[in-house]
Amino acid sequence: MAAEFTTLLSSKSSRTKRRRIHDNVQRAILEITSDSTQFTTPPDGAEAECEDATWDVADSEPDFPVNYSVNPDGSPTGATVFTCANIFEEQDVREAPISSESECSDTSDHDSDEFNDDGLADEISNWAKQCNILQSHVGALLSVLRKYHPRLPKDPRTLFETPREVSVRELTAGGGYYHFGIKQVLQNMRTRGLLELLPNEHSVMLQLSIDGLQLFKSSAYQFWPILGSVVNAVRQYVFEVGLYGGCQKPSDVSEYLSDLVSEMKQLETDGIVFGDVKYSVSVHSIVCDAPARSYVKCIKPHNSYHGCERCIEDGKWIAGRVTFLSTDKPLRTDDSFRNKADDDHHIGESPIACLNVGLVTQFPLDEMHLVYLGVMRRLIMCWLRGPIETKCRLPGQSVRTISDRLLSVQRYICCEFVRKPRSLSEIDRWKATEFRTFLLYLGPIVLKGILSKQHFRHFMLLHVAMYCLTSSRLCSSHLDYAQMLLSKFVQEAPELYGPEFVVYNVHSLIHICDDARLYGHLHAVNAFVYESHLKQVKKFVQHANNPLKQAVKRIIERQNGEVHAEKHAVRKDVICQKQHSSGPVCSSISCVKQFMKLICSTCTITSSVNNNCVLFSNGDIGFVRNIVQSDGDEVFLLCERFGSVGSFFNYPCKSEDLGHCLVATKLSPTLLAVKAAAIASKCLCLPHDRDSFVIIPLCHI
Ligand SMILES: [Zn+2]
Numbered sequence: 001m002a003a004e005f006t007t008l009l010s011s012k013s014s015r016t017k018r019r020r021i022h023d024n025v026q027r028a029i030l031e032i033t034s035d036s037t038q039f040t041t042p043p044d045g046a047e048a049e050c051e052d053a054t055w056d057v058a059d060s061e062p063d064f065p066v067n068y069s070v071n072p073d074g075s076p077t078g079a080t081v082f083t084c085a086n087i088f089e090e091q092d093v094r095e096a097p098i099s100s101e102s103e104c105s106d107t108s109d110h111d112s113d114e115f116n117d118d119g120l121a122d123e124i125s126n127w128a129k130q131c132n133i134l135q136s137h138v139g140a141l142l143s144v145l146r147k148y149h150p151r152l153p154k155d156p157r158t159l160f161e162t163p164r165e166v167s168v169r170e171l172t173a174g175g176g177y178y179h180f181g182i183k184q185v186l187q188n189m190r191t192r193g194l195l196e197l198l199p200n201e202h203s204v205m206l207q208l209s210i211d212g213l214q215l216f217k218s219s220a221y222q223f224w225p226i227l228g229s230v231v232n233a234v235r236q237y238v239f240e241v242g243l244y245g246g247c248q249k250p251s252d253v254s255e256y257l258s259d260l261v262s263e264m265k266q267l268e269t270d271g272i273v274f275g276d277v278k279y280s281v282s283v284h285s286i287v288c289d290a291p292a293r294s295y296v297k298c299i300k301p302h303n304s305y306h307g308c309e310r311c312i313e314d315g316k317w318i319a320g321r322v323t324f325l326s327t328d329k330p331l332r333t334d335d336s337f338r339n340k341a342d343d344d345h346h347i348g349e350s351p352i353a354c355l356n357v358g359l360v361t362q363f364p365l366d367e368m369h370l371v372y373l374g375v376m377r378r379l380i381m382c383w384l385r386g387p388i389e390t391k392c393r394l395p396g397q398s399v400r401t402i403s404d405r406l407l408s409v410q411r412y413i414c415c416e417f418v419r420k421p422r423s424l425s426e427i428d429r430w431k432a433t434e435f436r437t438f439l440l441y442l443g444p445i446v447l448k449g450i451l452s453k454q455h456f457r458h459f460m461l462l463h464v465a466m467y468c469l470t471s472s473r474l475c476s477s478h479l480d481y482a483q484m485l486l487s488k489f490v491q492e493a494p495e496l497y498g499p500e501f502v503v504y505n506v507h508s509l510i511h512i513c514d515d516a517r518l519y520g521h522l523h524a525v526n527a528f529v530y531e532s533h534l535k536q537v538k539k540f541v542q543h544a545n546n547p548l549k550q551a552v553k554r555i556i557e558r559q560n561g562e563v564h565a566e567k568h569a570v571r572k573d574v575i576c577q578k579q580h581s582s583g584p585v586c587s588s589i590s591c592v593k594q595f596m597k598l599i600c601s602t603c604t605i606t607s608s609v610n611n612n613c614v615l616f617s618n619g620d621i622g623f624v625r626n627i628v629q630s631d632g633d634e635v636f637l638l639c640e641r642f643g644s645v646g647s648f649f650n651y652p653c654k655s656e657d658l659g660h661c662l663v664a665t666k667l668s669p670t671l672l673a674v675k676a677a678a679i680a681s682k683c684l685c686l687p688h689d690r691d692s693f694v695i696i697p698l699c700h701i
Helices: 002-010 019-033 043-053 120-130 135-145 156-160 182-191 258-270 290-297 334-338 367-385 396-408 424-429 432-447 453-470 479-497 509-519 528-539 547-559
Strands: 176-179 203-210 222-230 239-246 272-274 277-287 316-318 321-323 575-580 591-599 604-606 613-616 621-630 635-647 662-675 679-687 693-697
Touching: 120 135, 120 156, 135 156, 176 258, 176 547, 182 222, 182 239, 182 258, 182 272, 222 528, 222 547, 239 258, 239 547, 258 277, 367 424, 367 432, 367 453, 367 509, 396 424, 396 432, 432 453, 432 528, 453 479, 453 509, 479 509, 604 621, 604 679, 613 693, 621 662, 635 693
Parallel strands: 203 277
Antiparallel strands: 176 239, 203 222, 222 239, 272 277, 316 321, 575 591, 591 604, 591 621, 613 621, 613 679, 621 635, 635 662, 662 693, 679 693
């Protein structure tokens, strides 16, 4: 136990807890790791130790509790913040074995007034939840802390408000389902300050996500969580709506979704009341991968002849797979779906059909699975392992060159990317975010001169189209252009990669613009945030004994948890951190304070080499050398500006025309002061030739 606590708190976790809880935890560590006769509590000494061990909050303080974190793509600001969470993952523990506390309590001769106990229990509770600490370990910690704080509970279940029993609905084909309740969760969030609707909103627009989650490598046991978020909230948090657990996928989708459907019908009719105000409730969209969509919609699987969800293309069997070669077949509509106009597409009646939900338009084609894990991965696999006769397969030397180029740009990757690029030799372990980085940013640079001209130009069609559809700056103005490029990409694919290349994912590219058109932006309807949250749900299970009840109890504990209002307050436009005094400064600004870090609503800017490139609203691009605050409290960036920009590529358009992939030269050493409010976008900056850089404004944040 002592070693575990030591490991826990000496781990490289970078999360700062408040001084008070930190002091007390350190005190507990000393108690556990030392003989009791060696334990002393000199306040000054303890404080000095804590100063040394203070965790650095500035780098990545989470914005919200783990269970509610929205992580746009699994980025570091979100859910995967507490590295100590998996320390005990492999241990076989039982829930809440309460350690002995016979010696605690009132016999302590330490000065319990030295600390203010108010809120201490809440802080321990929050810390344990955020770090996913086992209840047995929290019990041991409480037994130590109670010597000095006898008002603390001795049972961690009291601390966490753990329900002693949860009522799981048994399904007829096996497995169980627990419904947390949309209304209850939303009202709970509202009470806790986690649900604030955008100004002038009179309705709650729910986005739901349904997907399966394998829990153990050695067992078929799986979860099927129903997750949700409010898309028209000031800040979006993912929450659990329901959770199924069983040894197979719930075989009857109507039975699985019955609680969700009945509650949504009620909410569609009655709305929801916050305070004295009644709001209508509607489903904005349901985000799933293709197998989950066919399951929920009760349609043929995506790899069957009538599997396209958006048009009535009749697939063809080529080289062992169903392909969809046409790009001009009539489109499905919500009405034609309800009327089952194409009977071959359906295998049953979806339980969602009784809700006010369009079963075509409100099931977006999730870009994460379709484009990044689907098309981009398929393209790379063709280059690495494709059939020789299609001439798309690259020689080994070319593959090594691409890998070398990927590795060489690692140090230039901004903090907004969760992962740094890896070699193609690790392609089987690449994650969705890595395929996205390759397609949206690095592909044109690392593939130039490697792929044949035809294959490179074909890849550039996909690159430019997806860059436009994921960029809030370009999406609405370039929708038709992206649609044209994607159609061209799909039409040219059979000649370059063989007709068997055009499977469901590739064909569906011609339909994905419809989602961008309807929802304004592909970011609004992708699965990155939900995939990230599923990892948290998985961590709630710490042993194989009744995983469903374990997870349900952990989720309820977190839904009842305290919220630090200051952490969840809507952020100011910019936040300056890490004050310094080492310059440089600019004579035109009356500088009061200097900072190393500037946190904006979507990005973080520093003066370090990978995080200092900025595009300003007047079109200027520069490197940030310092961040200063004037005597008028206004924040300025002191920048060196590039004197000239040009296009990195000219097909299918000049990259300069999109403000994308700009070759920047003639960096002026003169410092210019630019208001932080003038930041248009943070940029990825990669070295090009001597004294020139390729600048790519970030589009995925
Ligand atoms: Zn289609």
